Amino acid sequence: MVSWWSLVRFIHVLSAAVWVGGQLTLSLLFLPLLRNKLPGELRATLSSSIGRRFAFYTMTVFLPVQVASGIGLAIEHHVTWASLAHPGYGRTLLTKLVVFAVVLVLSGVHGWLHSTGRTVQARALAVTSLVGSCVIILLATALAT
Amino acid sequence: MTDARPKPGGQARILLPSAVIVVLAGLWGALARLGYHVPAAATSSADHGVLMSLGFIGTLIAVERATALGRWWSWIAPAASVAGSVWLVLGGAASAGRALLVVAGVVLFVTYVALDRIQRSTHNTLMAVAALGWVVTTAFMVAGRDVARLVPWLAVFLVITITAERLELSRTLGITRTARKLLVGAVLIFLVGATISIWRSQSGVRVGGIGLLAMTLWLVTFDIARRTVRQRGITRFMAAGLLAGYAWLGVGGLLWLVFGYHVDDHVYDAQLHAVFLGFVLSMIFAHAPVIVPTVVRRPLPYRSAFYGPLALLHVSLVLRIVGGDAAGSQAAWQIGGVLNEVALLGFVGVTASTLFLAGRRMPSVHVVARRLRSPAAAGVALGLVVTAVAVVFANSGSSSNADPMSHHDAATGTNTVSGVTAPAGATTTVDISLVEMRIEPSTVIVTSGQKLILHVTNKGHMRHDLKLSSGVRTTLLNPGQSADLDAGVVTKALSGWCTVPGHRAAGMTMNIELASSASKNFTGNAMAGMGNPNSEPSANDAISKDLAAQPSSGWKPYDAMLPPVRGSVHDVTWHVKDVVTTVAPGVTQTLWTFDGTAPGPILHGRVGDTFNVTLVNDTDMAHNLDFHAESGPPSSVMVEVPPGSSHTYTFVADRAGAWLYHCGTEPMLLHMANGMYGALIVDPPDLAPVAKQYVLVGSEFFFGPQGGIGDYAKMAKDLPDTVVFNGYPFAYTFAPLKAEVGDRVRVWVVDAGPSRSLAFHVVGAPFDTLFLDGSYHVKPSDAGGAQTLPVDPGDGGFVEFSFTQPGEYPFLTHVMADAVLGASGTFSVSG
Numbered sequence: 001m002v003s004w005w006s007l008v009r010f011i012h013v014l015s016a017a018v019w020v021g022g023q024l025t026l027s028l029l030f031l032p033l034l035r036n037k038l039p040g041e042l043r044a045t046l047s048s049s050i051g052r053r054f055a056f057y058t059m060t061v062f063l064p065v066q067v068a069s070g071i072g073l074a075i076e077h078h079v080t081w082a083s084l085a086h087p088g089y090g091r092t093l094l095t096k097l098v099v100f101a102v103v104l105v106l107s108g109v110h111g112w113l114h115s116t117g118r119t120v121q122a123r124a125l126a127v128t129s130l131v132g133s134c135v136i137i138l139l140a141t142a143l144a145t
Numbered sequence: 146m147t148d149a150r151p152k153p154g155g156q157a158r159i160l161l162p163s164a165v166i167v168v169l170a171g172l173w174g175a176l177a178r179l180g181y182h183v184p185a186a187a188t189s190s191a192d193h194g195v196l197m198s199l200g201f202i203g204t205l206i207a208v209e210r211a212t213a214l215g216r217w218w219s220w221i222a223p224a225a226s227v228a229g230s231v232w233l234v235l236g237g238a239a240s241a242g243r244a245l246l247v248v249a250g251v252v253l254f255v256t257y258v259a260l261d262r263i264q265r266s267t268h269n270t271l272m273a274v275a276a277l278g279w280v281v282t283t284a285f286m287v288a289g290r291d292v293a294r295l296v297p298w299l300a301v302f303l304v305i306t307i308t309a310e311r312l313e314l315s316r317t318l319g320i321t322r323t324a325r326k327l328l329v330g331a332v333l334i335f336l337v338g339a340t341i342s343i344w345r346s347q348s349g350v351r352v353g354g355i356g357l358l359a360m361t362l363w364l365v366t367f368d369i370a371r372r373t374v375r376q377r378g379i380t381r382f383m384a385a386g387l388l389a390g391y392a393w394l395g396v397g398g399l400l401w402l403v404f405g406y407h408v409d410d411h412v413y414d415a416q417l418h419a420v421f422l423g424f425v426l427s428m429i430f431a432h433a434p435v436i437v438p439t440v441v442r443r444p445l446p447y448r449s450a451f452y453g454p455l456a457l458l459h460v461s462l463v464l465r466i467v468g469g470d471a472a473g474s475q476a477a478w479q480i481g482g483v484l485n486e487v488a489l490l491g492f493v494g495v496t497a498s499t500l501f502l503a504g505r506r507m508p509s510v511h512v513v514a515r516r517l518r519s520p521a522a523a524g525v526a527l528g529l530v531v532t533a534v535a536v537v538f539a540n541s542g543s544s545s546n547a548d549p550m551s552h553h554d555a556a557t558g559t560n561t562v563s564g565v566t567a568p569a570g571a572t573t574t575v576d577i578s579l580v581e582m583r584i585e586p587s588t589v590i591v592t593s594g595q596k597l598i599l600h601v602t603n604k605g606h607m608r609h610d611l612k613l614s615s616g617v618r619t620t621l622l623n624p625g626q627s628a629d630l631d632a633g634v635v636t637k638a639l640s641g642w643c644t645v646p647g648h649r650a651a652g653m654t655m656n657i658e659l660a661s662s663a664s665k666n667f668t669g670n671a672m673a674g675m676g677n678p679n680s681e682p683s684a685n686d687a688i689s690k691d692l693a694a695q696p697s698s699g700w701k702p703y704d705a706m707l708p709p710v711r712g713s714v715h716d717v718t719w720h721v722k723d724v725v726t727t728v729a730p731g732v733t734q735t736l737w738t739f740d741g742t743a744p745g746p747i748l749h750g751r752v753g754d755t756f757n758v759t760l761v762n763d764t765d766m767a768h769n770l771d772f773h774a775e776s777g778p779p780s781s782v783m784v785e786v787p788p789g790s791s792h793t794y795t796f797v798a799d800r801a802g803a804w805l806y807h808c809g810t811e812p813m814l815l816h817m818a819n820g821m822y823g824a825l826i827v828d829p830p831d832l833a834p835v836a837k838q839y840v841l842v843g844s845e846f847f848f849g850p851q852g853g854i855g856d857y858a859k860m861a862k863d864l865p866d867t868v869v870f871n872g873y874p875f876a877y878t879f880a881p882l883k884a885e886v887g888d889r890v891r892v893w894v895v896d897a898g899p900s901r902s903l904a905f906h907v908v909g910a911p912f913d914t915l916f917l918d919g920s921y922h923v924k925p926s927d928a929g930g931a932q933t934l935p936v937d938p939g940d941g942g943f944v945e946f947s948f949t950q951p952g953e954y955p956f957l958t959h960v961m962a963d964a965v966l967g968a969s970g971t972f973s974v975s976g
Contacts, residue, residue: 018271078791078792083790086789088789095535103533123520123521126524128524128527131528132809
């Protein structure tokens with residue numbers, strides 16, 4: 001049954017799909033292509049501006065939407081602070097929130113490393129946060145079952 | 146051990162993979178012991194300790210010694226050890242598997258004796274003594290002794306073997322005769338402790354702890370590791386592993402000395418794993434680069450990757466023992482335990498891959514290494530660590546991810562049994578049920594000398610087992626699975642419990658008592674009062690010497706004042722809690738409550754109001770909420786709330802009345818009589834304002850054992866120990882309800898029962914208004930008056946009256962027997 005709450009959930013899921021899907025597409029399809037086809041200088045400029053654009057989108061659209069819809073869904077689900085510690089639903093949700101925070105921090109550190117020229121470490125962290133994003137999806141799936 | 150004979154390591158290549166199978170089974174069993182829901186882990190969980198210490202590590206040691214001696218018969222030791230362990234894993238008769246392990250121990254002992262004859266040395270003698278530890282352990286197991294009591298002898302085998310190997314490796318470094326004697330002394334202390342433990346576990350373990358500390362001291366003082374840790378490469382890796390191991394041996398020694406003998410609790414977990422993981426496994430990691438090449442006849446080049454599993458082992462062990470065992474965090478304990486396993490498997494993996502790669506052409510090693518060092522691989526590895534930690538934590542504490550809205554099986558059985566007296570005779574079989582979190586019956590009474598067999602069935606939805614204080618135990622039973630537990634001839638009282646961590650503390654305990662001593666020798670537990678409606682009330686129930694005695698100083702009456710109506714939408718959140726409460730003078734009971742009190746909070750509204758009541762279940766048991774004012778199919782409006790979940794009940798109060806709400810989870814009689822009820826007051830339209838409004842909820846208590854829950858047998862037989870208004874006998878005799886002369890007083894009365902009706906009466910104040918069954922039976926304009934408000938269980942109404950003169954006006958139920966049991970109080974009227 002489609003209710004107003006399913007609309008909120010829809011926005012939450014769609015926004016997550018765009019974010020994680022965007023990361024996956026960039027890392028797995030786009031950036032390798034960039035590396036093979038473009039000369040070094042252009043490649044560096046392009047990949048860093050893509051990164052900055054993605055970070056801008058994350059901060060201005062993705063994060064507000066995710067946090068707002070997430071809080072709404074939590075209220076609808078009667079999640080309390082105490083219930084986050086309970087085994088099962090609460091603890092899975094708590095883990096998801098923690099991993100989400102970790103992924104955001106890792107993405108931030110990735111951007112900083114990239115801008116200071118430490119590209120190897122930056123790439124490692126990009127992949128870590130990518131895997132972390134997939135974990136969030138896994139945990140979200142667990143919440144829905 | 147470095148004595149490489151020119152013989153191919155064929156036997157080792159067969160035996161070592163088998164040992165890996167054993168270790169996998171042992172680790173699988175460990176997952177079940179850590180509380181994870183893994184399939185088919187029954188045997189490997191019960192035998193986890195034996196599989197790991199003898200089947201895995203013992204086999205490794207035996208393979209290494211057989212290689213060193215190079216005689217065909219010495220290979221019987223590892224072969225028998227692997228065969229016996231695999232036999233146990235496959236669920237073969239335990240006695241046969243254990244017998245094979247005895248054979249293995251004996252052959253290992255003879256191997257040491259043979260080695261000692263080739264080269265007489267202290268270390269060979271010590272290792273022979275250690276092998277006796279294996280023989281003693283397995284021989285006692287064949288005799289049926291519980292492994293928990295054999296831990297000191299398992300430690301004799303592993304700790305002395307390893308310490309003696311250190312002596313062997315140090316022989317070129319000029320260990321003095323005095324130092325050698327000191328080590329023998331330390332080992333002797335430990336052996337004395339282990340020997341005492343055969344008869345006296347408590348003091349044996351403590352003396353053993355002193356021995357462990359003495360050995361630690363010797364190792365730290367005389368081992369070369371302290372110096373070699375400053376070198377580089379493999380030497381440094383070995384030294385690091387050794388020193389970390391010694392630290393854990395010291396911790397283990399302290400735990401043994403300070404706490405003595407423990408079983409199946411967190412102290413036991415720490416005592417065991419400090420020694421067997423912290424010391425033994427770390428020593429094995431440290432020695433692997435030396436031992437493995439001699440056994441498999443292949444080079445094992447040192448790689449810095451060896452540090453990974455070593456570091457993980459120690460970090461995860463600190464998490465498990467400090468965070469889990471000491472600080473009590475279940476999540477830390479579980480995550481630490483799983484990471485312990487990851488460390489061991491990681492080490493096996495690093496060793497195997499190194500052996501494999503070392504056999505290839507060297508460039509390929511570098512290619513793989515370069516691949517492994519790429520940022521993407523590092524990122525994926527880090528990401529996988531995040532994944533593992535996240536999933537383990539998300540799943541911790543429960544066997545499945547239950548959606549809070551889904552229906553769970555009720556955690557309570559509908560047909561629970563308490564004290565069962567086993568019929569006299571040569572052999573009796575008693576049915577025992579394991580459910581979350583109790584064992585039913587909680588007491589079995591037998592005549593001394595009777596042979597008792599417990600037919601144990603897991604009727605819960607988690608895994609459980611039953612272990613008796615005599616040491617016998619069932620395997621870990623899946624839901625629905627049964628097993629017979631032979632308790633033998635019972636000549637003394639025994640206790641029993643579920644060994645799944647946390648379950649014993651949560652109440653899964655039972656007692657087997659002797660008929661003569663049962664009445665006086667009771668060791669109460671919170672759940673002992675669970676009763677079969679057909680059984681007799683327990684002799685162990687608490688008794689209040691004087692129901693009308695002055696309550697103790699900390700006692701506070703339930704506030705009988707009706708709260709005012711606030712708004713037309715009533716949002717409240719209640720936590721379902723188990724609360725230990727004083728329910729009568731000298732009697733405490735564990736009540737199941739709505740938000741901490743019995744009766745629960747008073748709800749007050751008007752006709753047409755919306756009530757949103759969110760129930761958060763903080764208990765281990767499913768509960769629900771049945772509002773009598775609500776309509777709809779019970780399965781959809783009175784949704785059951787599983788432990789740890791919440792649900793919001795929403796309804797519109799269509800009709801006025803003094804409504805009862807209560808928990809409707811089966812057995813409903815038990816849930817109601819144990820405190821789960823309260824009043825919902827819905828004002829009729831145009832209700833005249835009055836000076837005072839009070840709410841009295843009548844109910845009965847059936848005392849179970851002190852601190853326990855109520856006695857179900859008494860509930861079923863309608864034999865209350867006390868009948869009360871608002872949860873305490875004579876509450877308002879000691880804290881009278883106030884009124885003033887001329888005040889109109891309205892008293893709302895709801896009868897929660899579970900079984901007694903009440904006839905509310907105020908002495909000296911006839912009622913001019915009586916509202917019952919949704920309508921006024923007497924109104925002030927009528928000529929008639931009312932003398933009692935008769936309220937049946939599950940019903941409610943109100944009366945109005947006023948006092949004409951100051952004074953003390955008793956009120957009571959005019960069912961006089963119940964008034965004497967506590968259902969009375971006082972109005973104190975001032976002028």
